[in-house]
Amino acid sequence: MHTQTCPQCSHHIHTSSCTCTECDTAIGLDALSGMDPHIRNRNQKLAVWFGVVLGVFGAHKFYLGQHSKGWLYLLFSWTLVPMVMGWIDSFNTMKMSAFSFEQRYARRVSLQ
Template sequence: MVCPECGAGLALDALAGIDPALTLRSQRAASRFGLWLGTFGIHRFYLGQPVRGSLYLAFCWTLVPTVLGIVDGIRMANMSRQQFYRRCCLA
């Protein structure tokens, strides 16, 4: 059974194919971490991407991660909720 408006599964269909260990992240927190602490890759660590976070941290002295963090923060803030979970939380 599927919702005709949004296409989301209803009842037990909603749980099909979902990993029970999946933890959802806050889109607002991730975008704020990107804007405020993006230089150090905190938003990447928060999203469960430690390799990317480590690269931001390793190159924080170049200020390139600062620009990337601001861009990431703005992009995450402007994504729809479905896009955010598909791109950031499930990757």
């Protein structure tokens, strides 16, 4: 079994781990990239396309993690009102800066 030492707490961890099990410090390439491995980022362009093409079904809301709003869009999809609202949401998402999008929709993943 190959192990390495955590630079933060000196705990021995497996070489395939990207974080220390004791202190959650990023190890290896994750530490060099400056990205938190526990945060899942969403793609802004993909969210816009989901809103334009599948907005009537609320696909963009499900993709962005807003499941209750997605279910409302799906429930009222027969009225075609969610289609227009999906286009409006897509336009607003497209106007949003990349930083604002990440701040709003990046979600922290639990370690369990």
